[in-house]
Amino acid sequence: MSSLPNSGEFLGHPKGLFLLFGTEMWERFGYYGMRAILVLYLVAMTQDGGFGWSNADALSLYGTFTMAVYLTPLFGGWLADNVLGQRKAIIIGGILMAAGHFIMGVPHAVVAGMEENVFYLGLTLLCLGNGLFKPNISTMVGDLYKEGDKRRDGAFTIFYMGINLGGALGPLAAGGVAALINWQAGFIAAGIGMVISVIMQLVLSKKYLGDIGVVPAAKLSAAQSSTGKKEPLTKVEKDRIKVIFTMSVFSIIFWMGFEQAGGLMNIFANDYTDRMLMGFEVPASWFQSLNSLFIIIFAPLVAMIWLKLDKREPNSPIKFAIALVFLALGFLTMMLALVTEGSGEGTMQISMMWLVLFYLFHTLGELCLSPIGLSMVSKLAPLRLASLLMGIWFLCTAIANKIAGLVGSFIGEGHEAVNNAMSIFIGLGATALLSAAAMYLLSDRLVDWMHGAEGQHEPHTQEHILAEELEVAAVKQ
Template identity: 50%
Template sequence: MQALLKEEVQQPNQSRKKHPPGLYMLFATEAWERFSYYGMRAILVLYLTATAVNGGLGVDKSAAMGIYGFFTGAVYITPMIGGYLTDRFMGRRLAITIGGILMALGNFSLFASQSLTALYIGLGLLIIGNGFFKPNISTIVGDLYEGNDPRRDGAFTIFYMGINVGAFFAPLVVGLMSYKYGFLTAAIGMIVGQLVFNLLGNRYLGDIGKEPTGKPDVTAGKKSAAPLTKREQKRTTAIVILAVFVIAFWAAFEQAGSSLTLYANDQIDRNVFGFEVPTAWFQSLNPLFIVILAPIMSALWYKLGSSKRGDLKTPTKMALGLVTVGLGFLVLLPAVMYTGNDTALKVNILFMIVTYFLHTLAELMISPVGLSMVSKIAPIKLASLLMGVWLASSAVANMVAGQLAAYTQSLGYLEIFSVIGFVTIGLGIVLLFLSKPVAKLMK
């Protein structure tokens, strides 16, 4: 039976057109997990800053954005630890299940009690659970394809659509609820994702992800315990270099849940044809644009990869992404120059829509491409660990993002948005010049 399952998983890899069915099962799992995460994230800062009468905790805005930055940073650093434990001691699929259960419990804690104690317990469970879940589901996507398969970047872009289908609907649903039941809805979404993964895993993944990949193989003379080759060392170096640049991207991009959310809440005219758009709904703009643009970008990467000229180098794509995210902040500068921090002044909603559009375009040039790169060039015995390292760059970025967001309350939006915009554009230009030597390390 296992041989038949293995054949079912591997057979689609022989096709250069169709993606294996396991990709779409992982797509659904990730969609529900992201529904849970982004539903919680969309209301977290609003919940922290709302008064107790309005169902919140009444935390100071600067402190709230510090908590938000620490949380979003920690959920990206624990995947490095979770990736190491998975590589050495457990299968990726078991790690995904453990992570999902812990995250469901974390959201349930936020629902069960509106207190700082419940908040810290809930956020702690979410941080630990994400450490097991995040690096492993992305690595399993890569395991469905051979290293030179031109469908790989397209597959990660499709997988990225799964992330954003869940992220699109979550703020729309949760934004209409009280904070308490918003957290409960996030817990339910996580449970549904785990049911999809565990009920369909054997059918569509076969034996993929069942065993640790980094533990010594006695039958092979402990070959997996051998030191990295020079080629593997160069590839690992390339991953680390690009991860450093990606810190700047995520520090800019992750203003969405903090400073951009508060700016939208206070100074964007949210009245559309007599209906006041809930602030949490702005969190749905990015995933909406992802779902629209991802098929176009996936087709573009595939067409370039299959052409004689060849695809753009991964560092080049990421450099363009850094420039584009910076332009998103420059678009906001005229609005911020007009409003300052005066909540009595409002600007047109289109400013925020255009900013999110540019940030989404930038994200598609960096995030799915980066996931694909790590799964393709990372040494197999360090695959989950290096995926964790890649995600750890987002950890540093989110902590930086939290501090930058907090400074908007003291220095002002204009100063911080200007710095973010010009710095990311500058780093994008630097990476563009470094594209060739970094690409050489990746070969």
């Protein structure tokens, strides 16, 4: 059993919660700060300190990288559970990620002739470190509380606020530094956030976390392992697995569109958006903060809406359909921007407000869909297959990220990019609407296959629903 030292409370919660809050906030600060400038750095001309890649090559790499961000936690979680323990995995992962950020920040002049090799090394370390860090920090939050402690939902709400705070501040800081100094300085700024995260764990975890996460979970549960033989899956279990597979596949459509944010939309903000505001040019990377800011603002409102609806609250498949409609509305916004402000020339510049609306619609969609994922698997998956089916959910998200990069790469260059962007927006918007209609038509069948699991054993309180809405950042990379 893990024990927590009596280190006192803050705001009614164990102080260890706020250590985990800070650890995750600074890690997300580093990750989202790096992600906000990654594609812009790749396509920047060499005389401006970038690689001068084509949009297609940069977005293809971006898709591969974000896919790896979802795949590596499958291995990192296993290592933590069976070999390292969560605390050691977090520290090792944090060190690897910090090293990755700083390696990406090495000036080209220092590694002349090996710039791309060094860059790939940095990205690899980020992927490996993320695999160890990402799946383990959130699970430690629950271990701070005894079974049945009513404060647990509130704890996750606080923790997820930290994730979104880091996601909002990272692009502002790293993007601002990159615009003011150079790209490498932006990556170093992201790395500094990661270093702070690691130092907090090294210095404070013993005092505020005790031995939570020290011993691998497999060793802790060894004494409780069952020796009984495996039973075949029942019809109810098979039906529920069908629901998980169906909704996981539909989630690919959503994330394929949503994840254009860090790739295609980053380039669109940089090249085809008028970013002048009262004489100040807003860095393109700053738009990457909008999603996290909108989550902080609108998650409580969405939670309140679900609470007010009470028994009329839409079921999970209908929420999926609503999310896909919001996704389509985001792309419709960009289509309207091109129609009303586009000149058909590669030098076209649209208003920043179109991008703000785009990110708003997509965030509202995310708040309808993302909290369902982990909750759905935990409710529907047979206990002996829970980890495997959770892995499939994340595998579909990884596939979506790779497809997102490939779709975005069709934007092309120069004059053709505007027309290509319109085609991409139309294609993604239409796919989202058709998928929403299909999910709506399937909703009754999917609810039947859940066999009563929908809505069972879930406290219908604003605090609980708010925790679910804020969980979106924990499900994201």
